[in-house]
Amino acid sequence: MLIRVGIVGVGNCASALVQGIEMYKRNPEIEPAVAFKDIGGYTPRDIVFASAFEIDARKVGLDLAEAIFQPPNNATEVYKPPKLGVVVRPGPVLDGVPAGGLVPKVVEGTVEDVVKELNSTNTHVLVNYLPTGAQKAAEAYAEAALRAGVAFVNAMPASIATSGYWQRRFQERGVPLLGDDTQNQIGATVFHKTIIRLLALRGVKIRDTYQINVGGTPDFVNLMYRKGDKEKTKTAAVKMMAEGQEFDAYISPVAYIHFLGDRKIAHTLVEAEIFGGLTIRIEATLDVHDAWNSAAVVTDSVRLAKLAMDRGIGGPLISASAWGFKNPPVHMSPEDAYKAVLEFIEGKRDR
Template sequence: MSSNQNNKVRVAIAGIGNCASSLVQGVTHYRDATDEVSGLMHHTIGGYHISDIEFVAAFDVAAAKVGEDLAVAINAGENNTVIFSEVEPTGVKVQRGPTLDGIGKYLGEIVELSVAEPVDVAQVLRDTQADVLINLLPVGSQKAVEFYAEQALAAGTGFVNCIPVFIAGRPEWRARFEEAGLPIIGDDIKSQVGATILHRRIAQLFRDRGVKILRTSQLNVGGNSDFRNMLERERLESKKISKTNAVTSVLPYEIPAKDVYVGPSDFVPWLEDRKWAHIRVEGEAFGGVPLMMEIKLEVVDSPNSAGITIDAVRMCKVAMDRGIGGALEWSSAYLMKSPPWQHDDDYARDQLEAFLAGGPAGRDAVDRLNEGTRRKDGGLEAGTALVVEQQVPATV
């Protein structure tokens, strides 16, 4: 485990794409943030201000990024997100990680791989005393994500898994992080106000108001390298599972698979890092009368993600400070699409805030919200089925 005791959150990043760019810019942009500033859920978490986040290591495979200062690499290669903050040189050079399955067919057409030899990632994490490793690799990078999870375990580093390769959602991985006394938050980051969290809220609204959802769809298009990568449909299976479960898990009934579609639909290059989401929900209201809702959401994709990641890394560090290992239930439930255990967002937020306030999320929060609140096991070891259980208070 990291020996860092200087009140900083020392962060390593795997994958220096658009999301990493927005995160690094955000730490600069919000270094003097106060309660009144817009765009943040928390300016301070467990005593850690955004200015306490330090980037100490970075890994990528692209020739345009490897060997460059992190401040340069975040705007290099195929990165095309907005530049909202000028980042000064960090002194952190991007190092060559292993490629494995991190570059798919369509990314391989545009990304020139670095000829440098891959570094010993675990040793770099030890040498830099990294507290938290963030996984921001491309969707579908199963072997590469598992590799970086192994390196976090070997180096004694917390792990934040921002993509839909299921690590926190697998009991064997959770057990290993718990045994090592290392926290993990995952899987698949929710955006600050993104298509999936919006779709999920609509589903909750229909549920709470007694309208039965008959059919629903969410079609996302974008122009960044993430959407280019997802043209390779073989890399999409976990992404579609993650986004679909995030929506359907809030319902007390099943919707036939043919009546649900939630996922990426196409790549439109001129959109660059903008994403358009088209959501349609069809339901049956009072008297069996049909009710339909359509919404279009347009966002800049990567800053929308970074607004959540900037909290996740600090929550991971708070857990490390408190000696808590394993999957962080409430952080994962509130910040991730496919957490180990699905909870309603308001409930997860209340439990998380109770934990961040300095104590376990337990009796008080449960009593306020009634102990019978549903809990759904979001672990995907048994396919996509979700098991309804009685709500049990937890400490994280």
């Protein structure tokens, strides 16, 4: 069985996901680098792209395989897929337009257009890659997914999976909801969380910590104007790993540096206190291809969403969201979330 995936926002993350899935499909000898090879019978090669939505006039109307390489996208090109037969359609704009003049000409559609497209393309799971700050636009697409009975994976920081209102609506409609804000395969957040968790488990007192990120993607241009949500989801994720400890945390995307291209560099510092009040200091730097770093987790998430649909489970998926997202309805350490997802896949827990 195939999983028919729709995409909202054909930017860098969409580019990495489409390139990667299509590359693995046409090269069966390459093992996909994902945490879960098989999720209820679904492998990454069972994902097909069914629909796509944009507002940038340079992308709307093109085949998805061509739209992913239009400016301002600058995700590294690893694989050029053939045309996929998926035409990028316009969607509701609202607060979606990224800041910093990234989209010079906007094309607009309605929620009703999105519902019709989701229905006519038989989309099963809709992945939301809107720019940070687009809360109203994210809600418009969540509404469209609900009306069409399509699972919703909220890959960006808008509050959808963590909102009581949306949790209730997806629950009532019997449609799975995952989010919020993808936690990259080996991104700054999961890396930082793991360090803090280890220190907390070893009885170390955390004094303060920072994580400052710089990057050269359009996402970083937008974040320079609208980073509030991102700072919130990242800080909450890290602080939750040392429950009961009070410490200062400064976590922020601090600069767009054009020559970094699709790279993001995260500098992390932790200052803490061990037995006897002595100080330890940990400094780490992570240098990644940002959009590519989100694709594995989304590949897992759409398969977990489809498995829930097959089982008739609607509403927020607790284990899958804790594994794949920075700001899930319930926070878990990376190893607890991994175990919970395995239990979900094996049918030992229902969400």
